[in-house]
Amino acid sequence: xxxxxxxxxxxxxxxxxxxxxxxxxxxxxxxxxxxxxxxxxxxxxxxxxxxxxxxxxxxxxxxxxxxxxxxxxxxxxxxxxxxxxxxxxxxxxxxxxxxxxxxxxxxxxxxxxxxxxxxxxxxxxxxxxxxxxxxxxxxxxxxxxxxxxxxxxxxxxxxxxxxx
Amino acid sequence: xxxxxxxxxxxxxxxxxxxxxxxxxxxxxxxxxxxxxxxxxxxxxxxxxxxxxxxxxxxxxxxxxxxxxxxxxxxxxxxxxxxxxxxxxxxxxxxxxxxxxxxxxxxxxxxxxxxxxxxxxxxxxxxxxxxxxxxxxxxxxxxxxxxxxxxxxxxxxxxxxxxxxxxxxxxxxxxxxxxxxxxxxxxxxxxxxxxxxxxxxxxxxxxxxxxxxxxxxxxxxxxxxxxxxxxxxxxxxxxxxxxxxxxxxxxxxxxxxxxxxxxxxxxxxxxxxxxxxxxxxxxxxxxxxxxxxxxxxxxxxxxxxxxxxxxxxxxxxxxxxxxxxxxxxxxxxxxxxxxxxxxxxxxxxxxxxx
Ligand SMILES: [Zn+2]
Numbered sequence: 001x002x003x004x005x006x007x008x009x010x011x012x013x014x015x016x017x018x019x020x021x022x023x024x025x026x027x028x029x030x031x032x033x034x035x036x037x038x039x040x041x042x043x044x045x046x047x048x049x050x051x052x053x054x055x056x057x058x059x060x061x062x063x064x065x066x067x068x069x070x071x072x073x074x075x076x077x078x079x080x081x082x083x084x085x086x087x088x089x090x091x092x093x094x095x096x097x098x099x100x101x102x103x104x105x106x107x108x109x110x111x112x113x114x115x116x117x118x119x120x121x122x123x124x125x126x127x128x129x130x131x132x133x134x135x136x137x138x139x140x141x142x143x144x145x146x147x148x149x150x151x152x153x154x155x156x157x158x159x160x161x162x163x164x
Numbered sequence: 165x166x167x168x169x170x171x172x173x174x175x176x177x178x179x180x181x182x183x184x185x186x187x188x189x190x191x192x193x194x195x196x197x198x199x200x201x202x203x204x205x206x207x208x209x210x211x212x213x214x215x216x217x218x219x220x221x222x223x224x225x226x227x228x229x230x231x232x233x234x235x236x237x238x239x240x241x242x243x244x245x246x247x248x249x250x251x252x253x254x255x256x257x258x259x260x261x262x263x264x265x266x267x268x269x270x271x272x273x274x275x276x277x278x279x280x281x282x283x284x285x286x287x288x289x290x291x292x293x294x295x296x297x298x299x300x301x302x303x304x305x306x307x308x309x310x311x312x313x314x315x316x317x318x319x320x321x322x323x324x325x326x327x328x329x330x331x332x333x334x335x336x337x338x339x340x341x342x343x344x345x346x347x348x349x350x351x352x353x354x355x356x357x358x359x360x361x362x363x364x365x366x367x368x369x370x371x372x373x374x375x376x377x378x379x380x381x382x383x384x385x386x387x388x389x390x391x392x393x394x395x396x397x398x399x400x401x402x403x404x405x406x407x408x409x410x411x412x413x414x415x416x417x418x419x420x421x422x423x424x425x426x427x428x429x430x431x432x433x434x435x436x437x438x439x440x441x442x443x444x445x446x447x448x449x450x451x452x453x454x455x456x457x458x459x460x461x462x463x464x465x466x467x468x469x470x471x472x473x474x475x476x477x478x479x480x481x482x483x484x485x486x487x488x489x490x491x492x493x494x495x496x497x498x499x500x501x502x503x504x505x506x507x508x509x510x511x512x513x514x515x516x517x518x
Contacts, residue, residue, distance in 0.1 A: 017290075019289050019290065019294075021289050023285065025218065025221065025277065025278060025281050025282060025285065026277075026278050026281065027221035027276050027277050027278075028275070028276050028277075029185075029186075029221065029276060030180075030181070030182050030184065030185055030186070030275075030276065031185055032182075032183060032184045032185030032187075032188045033183045033184070033188075034185075034188075035185060065185075065187075065188055065191070066188075066191045066195075066232070068231035068232065068234075068235075068236050069236050069237075071191075071194075071195065071198075071205050071234045071236070073195075
């Protein structure tokens with residue numbers, strides 16, 4: 001039996017415990033046949049493919065196995081043009097581990113023939129003056145695909161560059 | 165109270181099917197459940213999902229996955245717990261008149277993540293994780309607590325019969341894709357058969373073949389040392405509430421589909437529910453196919469899809485379409501689903517042939 005003077009009634013006079021934590025879990029993501037074919041076409045043929053929904057008839061880019069709007073499996077595979085129109089953009093100014101040094105231009109581009117836009121990096125834009133770069137992109141310029149020397153079958157295999 | 169019915173079900177179990185992405189698995193199951201319901205997509209107004217970011221490896225993963233469950237332009241919520249809980253949440257929304265016809269979908273893909281790392285990561289950073297707790301360790305503690313009282317006689321016969329049922333179930337995955345070391349006193353044959361699951365149900369207020377007769381939910385304390393590991397009070401409470409809701413007694417239930425991580429957890433649940441006398445669960449399981457006729461966790465396991473999988477198996481039993489594991493024309497079934505962390509939360513659902 002503890003003596004009265006041993007009873008603890010105040011817990012505020014302690015050093016609060018902090019335990020460092022880190023969430024680090026390994027995953028293997030299976031892309032499935034549709035995305036695998038999409039990436040293989042980029043790697044082998046340097047072209048972007050879409051799939052057509054049999055119900056709404058939209059050509060969905062990037063290619064996928066089903067149209068989530070109609071909830072139907074897609075049926076046809078169709079290549080789209082390597083050129084398109086920049087619809088909207090942002091200029092990223094914050095650095096993130098593992099990604100290119102900012103500033104980085106990200107754009108929403110509808111490649112000719114596609115019914116949906118593809119988001120990727122725009123390279124080759126002089127961003128030394130952000131406002132001047134934005135003024136150029138505000139014109140919604142034509143862009144084309146530019147592939148890396150040795151494509152790996154990933155989204156990072158290509159970027160958009162201004163067509164003219 | 166509004167009567168609710170199950171119109172369509174689908175259960176897609178596989179292992180490391182590299183032809184399909186996670187969203188492909190979800191689409192296939194939900195599409196199959198809608199087709200099974202015979203209802204047009206347009207008549208479905210809502211989606212309730214059961215998924216875990218940590219299991220999916222996709223944060224806020226319903227942005228990626230919900231459209232694969234037909235959420236586009238529909239009322240969608242995600243329940244970050246077991247699929248039977250999502251089913252219960254869908255029930256309340258239908259009963260409230262907020263929705264008329266709902267898809268409930270749950271999934272878990274064990275082949276994409278490290279099941280041991282995720283299991284360990286579920287525990288709190290102060291008392292659980294530092295000492296190395298994981299889900300199998302909890303099951304082993306529970307099993308040993310039972311063995312202290314009752315011994316292990318009849319254990320082999322119970323598992324043999326369970327494996328035989330799983331082997332007959334055409335929807336089962338019977339070979340675990342993950343090799344785990346069994347913590348004492350568990351044995352390899354009692355461990356979960358890890359698999360990839362996408363499960364879907366279409367539920368509505370329109371009369372259909374299977375009626376949702378009752379629902380109950382309950383929860384245990386967090387600290388394992390505070391829990392009655394053998395008595396499973398949250399399961400007992402949830403099942404009692406569901407049976408009362410249905411106006412039925414346990415003796416009126418002809419098929420039970422129990423969610424349990426390991427075979428031992430299944431045996432303890434059988435006793436906790438009162439299906440078998442304390443210490444007699446192995447004998448009971450060796451003689452009865454009416455508890456987990458599907459094979460339970462021997463037919464494939466991955467949280468948080470399991471409670472919904474149990475509901476689908478129970479529905480097939482009541483419809484008489486369970487295939488080689490079909491029981492003799494059951495009229496009432498009890499299905500349960502439990503959360504992670506040693507089945508801390510429990511949901512029980514009573515279904516009836518309408
Ligand atoms: Zn469409």
